[in-house]
Amino acid sequence: MLEVLKQIDYSPFLLTFKLAIITTLFLFLIGLPIAYFLAYSKFRLKSAIEAAVALPLVLPPSVLGFYLLLITSKNGFLGKLWQExxxxxxxxxxxxxxxxxIIFSFPFMVHPLTAGFRSINKSxxxxxxxxxxxxxxxxxxVILPNMKPAILTGITLSFAHTIGEFGVVLMVGGSIEGETKVVSIAIYDAVEKIDYTTAHVYSAILFGISFFVLLVVYMLNKRFEVR
Known part of the structure; x- marks a missing residue:
């Protein structure tokens, strides 16, 4: 077993954690003002904005990934600008x-933060x-220090969700070694090659990490509730 673990390429994990950390940071910075707006604004079209934020929850990853691929390719609007x-x-x-x-995990940050803002006593x-x-x-x-559980939940869910992403990342990034080949895609590639040993190791590690992350957030939330 130790020999198998030594032979496994762990670079997809490093890339996955890099992606999750950067994505979570951007989601928090972008999601915080949007969540504040959704919690306190009386804007007439706020429901439309809420629906747009929640859209990634119901859209198939292939649909979202397809349109993102069109936008980010060399012929797409963002792709051309980036190329330039x-x-x-x-x-x-x-x-x-x-x-x-960021787009696919957006509701996992915004929804907990919005609920946190709304939970603050107006007094x-x-x-x-x-x-x-x-x-x-x-x-x-005043507000942010009193909504620590919501912030922790948003950060944890966004991080964990990014770690487990597959469809959208595969559509937009493919499976390029050291560039876009995250753990979920490495598992898919291993299964396609009938390399079940590698797939088992990657899956078990990813399962353990995901469980640990969720366990920590639930334990910390209980501590906040007790206080």
Whole structure:
């Protein structure tokens, strides 16, 4: 068994974690203001925005991946711009699967954050305004510290979901060694080659990591609830 583990190529795991970390960071930075808007805004078309945010939950990965492939290829709008400034198209490159992952995992960050914003007692916000704090100060000093479980849930779900992505990443990035070949695709390739030993090892490690990540978030959320 040890010999098998030594022979396994672990580079797909490094690429997967790199993708998950970068995607989660961007999702948090982008998702936080959008979640705030969805929680507190009275904009008439807010329901349409909420539907657009939730769309990746119901769309098949192949559909979303197909349209992203068209957009990020050398003939697509984003692909052309990227080619012009960076010398290569977005599709079949790491940056392309980052974009695809951000879009595909978007609701997993925005929904928990929106629920967290809505759970804050309005009296705390009003008290902050009464003390002369601005909206920005209220967000960072009052609201965010009181919605730690929602932030943790959004970060964890986004990270875990990105780790397990397959369809969208395969459509946009293919299976390029060291560039787009994440663990889920490495498992698929191993099964296609009838290399079940490698597939078993990759799957078992990925299963263990996913379970551990979810276990940690549930344990931490219970601690926050007790407090």
């Amino acid at each position: 400034y960076f010398g290569h198209q977005l599709a079949f490159h790491f940056e392309g699967i980052v974009l695809a992952s 705390l916000i009003e008290a902050s305004y009464t003390l002369g704090k601005s909206k920005l100060e209220t967000v960072f000093r």
